[in-house]
Amino acid sequence: MSSGSLPKGSVIRDPGYPTASENYLTNSKGALSWIFTLDHKRIGVMYLIGVTVSFAFAGLLALLIRLHLFLPEGMIFKGAEANNYYNQVFTLHGAVMVFLFIIPSIPAALGNFLVPVMLGAKDVAFPRLNLTSFYLWCIGAIFFIAALFSTGLDTGWTFYTPYSTTTDTSVIAATMGAFILGFSSIFTGLNFIVTINTMRPPGMTWFRMPLFLWATYSTSIIQVLATPVLGITLLLLIAERTMHIGIFDPEFNGDPVTYQHFFWFYSHPAVYIMILPAFGVISDLISVHSHKRIFGYRFIAYSSIAIALLGFLVWGHHMFTAGMSPLTTIIFSALTFTVSVPSAIKVFNWIATMYKGSISLTTPMCFAIAFIFLFTIGGLTGLHLGTLATDQHLHDTYFVVAHFHYVMVGGTLIAFLGGVFHWWPKLFGKMYSEWGGRLAAVIIFIGFNLTFLPQFVLGSRGMPRRYATYDPEFAFLHQMSTYGALTLGIGLVIALVVLLASLVRGKRAPANPWGGATLEWHCTSPPPFYNFERAPVVGDPYDFSNVEWDQENERYVSTEPERKLAPEESPKSVPAHADGGH
Amino acid sequence: MMLMNLPKAFSLLGDYSEPYAWFPESASSFSEINDSLYYWITITCMVFFVPIVIALFYFAVKYNKPKGTKAESNVAHNTVLEVTWSIVPSFFLVGMFIFGAKAFLEMRDVPDGANEINVQAFKWGWTIDYGSGVFHPELHILKDEPVKLSMRSTDVIHSLYIPAFRAKKDIVPGRYNYMWFKPTVASEKVSDEELAAAIKQTKDLGESWNFDEHQFTPDGYRFYDLYCAEYCGTNHSEMQTVVVVHETLEDLNAWIKQYSKRDASVPPAEYGEKLYKNRGCAGCHSIDGTKRVGPSFAELYGRPEEMITGDKINADENYIRESILYPKAQVVAGYQPVMPSYKGQLSDDDIYSLIEYMKTLAKDGGAAK
Numbered sequence: 001m002s003s004g005s006l007p008k009g010s011v012i013r014d015p016g017y018p019t020a021s022e023n024y025l026t027n028s029k030g031a032l033s034w035i036f037t038l039d040h041k042r043i044g045v046m047y048l049i050g051v052t053v054s055f056a057f058a059g060l061l062a063l064l065i066r067l068h069l070f071l072p073e074g075m076i077f078k079g080a081e082a083n084n085y086y087n088q089v090f091t092l093h094g095a096v097m098v099f100l101f102i103i104p105s106i107p108a109a110l111g112n113f114l115v116p117v118m119l120g121a122k123d124v125a126f127p128r129l130n131l132t133s134f135y136l137w138c139i140g141a142i143f144f145i146a147a148l149f150s151t152g153l154d155t156g157w158t159f160y161t162p163y164s165t166t167t168d169t170s171v172i173a174a175t176m177g178a179f180i181l182g183f184s185s186i187f188t189g190l191n192f193i194v195t196i197n198t199m200r201p202p203g204m205t206w207f208r209m210p211l212f213l214w215a216t217y218s219t220s221i222i223q224v225l226a227t228p229v230l231g232i233t234l235l236l237l238i239a240e241r242t243m244h245i246g247i248f249d250p251e252f253n254g255d256p257v258t259y260q261h262f263f264w265f266y267s268h269p270a271v272y273i274m275i276l277p278a279f280g281v282i283s284d285l286i287s288v289h290s291h292k293r294i295f296g297y298r299f300i301a302y303s304s305i306a307i308a309l310l311g312f313l314v315w316g317h318h319m320f321t322a323g324m325s326p327l328t329t330i331i332f333s334a335l336t337f338t339v340s341v342p343s344a345i346k347v348f349n350w351i352a353t354m355y356k357g358s359i360s361l362t363t364p365m366c367f368a369i370a371f372i373f374l375f376t377i378g379g380l381t382g383l384h385l386g387t388l389a390t391d392q393h394l395h396d397t398y399f400v401v402a403h404f405h406y407v408m409v410g411g412t413l414i415a416f417l418g419g420v421f422h423w424w425p426k427l428f429g430k431m432y433s434e435w436g437g438r439l440a441a442v443i444i445f446i447g448f449n450l451t452f453l454p455q456f457v458l459g460s461r462g463m464p465r466r467y468a469t470y471d472p473e474f475a476f477l478h479q480m481s482t483y484g485a486l487t488l489g490i491g492l493v494i495a496l497v498v499l500l501a502s503l504v505r506g507k508r509a510p511a512n513p514w515g516g517a518t519l520e521w522h523c524t525s526p527p528p529f530y531n532f533e534r535a536p537v538v539g540d541p542y543d544f545s546n547v548e549w550d551q552e553n554e555r556y557v558s559t560e561p562e563r564k565l566a567p568e569e570s571p572k573s574v575p576a577h578a579d580g581g582h
Numbered sequence: 583m584m585l586m587n588l589p590k591a592f593s594l595l596g597d598y599s600e601p602y603a604w605f606p607e608s609a610s611s612f613s614e615i616n617d618s619l620y621y622w623i624t625i626t627c628m629v630f631f632v633p634i635v636i637a638l639f640y641f642a643v644k645y646n647k648p649k650g651t652k653a654e655s656n657v658a659h660n661t662v663l664e665v666t667w668s669i670v671p672s673f674f675l676v677g678m679f680i681f682g683a684k685a686f687l688e689m690r691d692v693p694d695g696a697n698e699i700n701v702q703a704f705k706w707g708w709t710i711d712y713g714s715g716v717f718h719p720e721l722h723i724l725k726d727e728p729v730k731l732s733m734r735s736t737d738v739i740h741s742l743y744i745p746a747f748r749a750k751k752d753i754v755p756g757r758y759n760y761m762w763f764k765p766t767v768a769s770e771k772v773s774d775e776e777l778a779a780a781i782k783q784t785k786d787l788g789e790s791w792n793f794d795e796h797q798f799t800p801d802g803y804r805f806y807d808l809y810c811a812e813y814c815g816t817n818h819s820e821m822q823t824v825v826v827v828h829e830t831l832e833d834l835n836a837w838i839k840q841y842s843k844r845d846a847s848v849p850p851a852e853y854g855e856k857l858y859k860n861r862g863c864a865g866c867h868s869i870d871g872t873k874r875v876g877p878s879f880a881e882l883y884g885r886p887e888e889m890i891t892g893d894k895i896n897a898d899e900n901y902i903r904e905s906i907l908y909p910k911a912q913v914v915a916g917y918q919p920v921m922p923s924y925k926g927q928l929s930d931d932d933i934y935s936l937i938e939y940m941k942t943l944a945k946d947g948g949a950a951k
Contacts, residue, residue, distance in 0.1 A: 293658050
């Protein structure tokens with residue numbers, strides 16, 4: 001113990017290390033044991049690999065875009081088809097990032113692994129549905145790749161009509177892909193709702209749930225309620241394209257703005273599918289690495305639910321320039337501002353949590369700090385866009401591009417990375433190089449800001465988005481942005497190398513390397529097949545008073561009062577009630 | 583009052599030619615209110631952002647403790663504090679909403695007596711209708727006069743965006759969208775020598791007019807950029823034109839007159855070349871043989887072309903006329919049926935002039951056919 005400070009009369013509770021048969025990674029072998037696994041942890045790991053590959057692919061496309069925009073006349077794509085190539089690359093970048101990475105990243109990859117463990121359950125409620133949702137994700141991904149290798153896709157990830165009903169690219173393959181991914185998302189959400197409602201062990205009340213679970217729960221509500229609308233919209237789009245039923249295409253008396261209403265009714269709540277789980281991750285990261293109770297637990301929990309509900313009312317702010325009636329536009333603007341309050345509450349709470357804490361600047365904490373910085377910029381610049389007059393100028397410019405990248409990349413991706421680094425020892429039982437992890441965090445932070453800060457200026461100066469070529473006066477800022485993207489890419493590669501290297505040469509991870517109090521730190525790293533040897537004792541998830549640093553073994557342990565067992569007396573030969581005591 | 587002066591404080595940053603500029607030049611009645619709102623929101627954001635970031639990094643350093651140290655405090659909540667920081671930002675948000683909505687209503691409320699101009703957007707260009715048969719891709723308007731644009735699209739959604747006016751509106755096919763603005767700064771005219779030099783250079787190179795390089799129109803006016811802001815397919819980024827603000831009505835009318843119907847003294851082929859440049863043909867059809875969205879006009883006239891139906895058709899007068907009026911009837915193999923119809927937009931004489939111009943691009947001047 002550090003300075004031998006174990007309080008008198010208490011014992012150490014530490015699960016130690018798992019044996020090979022307990023460890024969920026090694027307890028069964030062979031490819032089939034993974035392909036047909038029903039273990040939520042293995043499904044989580046498979047998702048993690050899937051979303052990482054998608055992210056790498058979409059990230060390379062992003063680099064291609066940035067390199068192309070290094071010169072006003074375009075640097076990468078040349079010749080008669082240059083614009084077409086550029087349009088397909090930015091479409092695929094957006095579609096893959098949104099549908100295959102950002103939406104499933106935290107809920108499906110980290111959520112699948114963590115929800116049952118943090119809850120103290122053995123698995124999710126429907127393990128087979130869980131596996132189904134992973135394979136649906138794979139099939140959806142195959143449709144996207146198929147679209148790429150047939151005739152490409154050049155509609156932008158929003159599939160706006162009537163362009164999407166008239167272009168000759170693979171709109172149907174891609175929308176089918178998104179449709180199938182929607183089911184994957186609904187299944188995951190459904191599973192989490194049922195799991196959290198029904199599988200909490202004794203003692204796990206709603207307000208003893210870690211905030212990650214609150215965030216996952218609110219996300220799941222959105223997934224289940226909003227995704228079907230996207231599914232219907234995409235089916236209608238396919239019907240419009242093939243049968244000209246006349247809903248969206250003005251040539252057949254349809255209205256393109258109807259499509260936008262339908263699309264954003266899903267896709268705006270989907271923005272919260274992307275960011276709410278990130279809030280959950282950050283709440284846990286800040287608290288654990290500050291070794292301090294999270295400030296305003298209930299406000300954070302309620303604000304997640306508030307965001308989930310308000311998120312359904314604001315879709316119209318994507319259409320402030322589409323020519324809706326002024327009254328509609330103003331109502332949507334007013335509603336939009338309401339969402340910023342619960343988001344602001346969370347930021348204040350995180351800062352307050354750090355105040356007078358005992359902060360360890362570990363890699364996850366570095367990512368959490370980066371998250372607060374970047375997400376605050378992302379959130380605040382949303383105000384320029386929610387304000388009607390300024391939005392008329394900024395809409396569809398690089399200002400919007402910068403804003404949503406600050407929220408989605410600076411928010412979701414950074415939280416995802418922070419979460420992966422935070423739970424990596426739990427996932428794989430290995431410690432990574434702290435030095436390498438922090439270096440990656442710093443380079444990613446710098447690269448990210450260098451990429452997207454100039455884009456706010458570009459947008460304010462009137463540079464429209466989705467341009468393959470641009471006016472020369474914008475060149476300087478575009479070049480800064482390209483240098484930033486390269487830096488960001490280097491940072492991400494370092495992060496990947498650090499994590500992969502840990503699998504080979506990392507130290508064995510203790511059960512609780514950071515000093516967390518939530519349940520996942522009470523089982524071994526990696527967890528056993530059924531997560532807990534026996535039903536865990538559920539306590540306050542943010543009570544760090546019993547968590548002590550064990551210098552000798554470089555780990556945190558939980559202490560608990562030594563319980564006096566009843567004295568081992570042999571009972572009287574005859575129970576007192578047996579013969580009436582006489 | 584201080585609010586109104588803020589943009590001036592940033593005026594050093596406002597120079598368009600400077601790579602660090604924050605805004606494009608300010609040239610309409612909307613610019614000032616828009617920019618002050620923008621600065622006001624930004625400053626409000628800073629008032630919140632700066633303390634947050636200072637606290638964030640200060641706490642991270644100050645409370646950085648060795649492992650195992652207990653936190654100094656474990657306060658779990660403070661209702662007064664939490665309610666305060668939920669309510670105080672709301673006041674700022676209400677302010678932003680009200681001022682933003684007010685300015686927006688002004689942008690939607692067209693003043694009486696605004697000059698009405700019809701705008702047609704198509705893949706990938708603009709046609710501005712100046713009435714009595716004058717069409718031109720450039721938007722020419724009058725200083726200090728409110729202008730209402732009535733906009734329609736022949737194909738997909740476009741969006742008309744003039745950064746210098748801080749004005750933007752989507753153009754949705756199947757409906758008329760409108761926008762209005764009042765330009766406040768007239769475009770300068772460049773000197774005749776400069777214009778002559780640029781025209782000569784363009785002629786020598788045999789290229790089309792380079793707006794980016796010269797920064798003035800072929801008529802010698804400085805201009806504001808007009809972009810398409812809603813993604814509309816292949817050449818979205820080339821769907822740009824310019825806005826010229828004239829100081830006087832006489833100047834504007836003189837400009838319009840230049841582009842009125844063909845004068846009997848002008849040869850049809852020469853007028854056809856003008857139409858080729860002004861009516862959006864150049865966006866899709868090259869005259870040097872390079873393949874763009876549509877077939878090149880070079881050596882097109884009289885050539886037998888294979889259609890997507892498999893038929894072979896000679897590109898003669900009748901075929902060209904049909905392609906202009908009913909572009910989807912017979913499409914050349916290898917191209918998409920994306921051209922908008924020019925029915926009702928080009929007079930018989932216009933079509934005749936275009937065909938005469940295309941004859942000049944044929945190998946033998948079209949004489950043999």
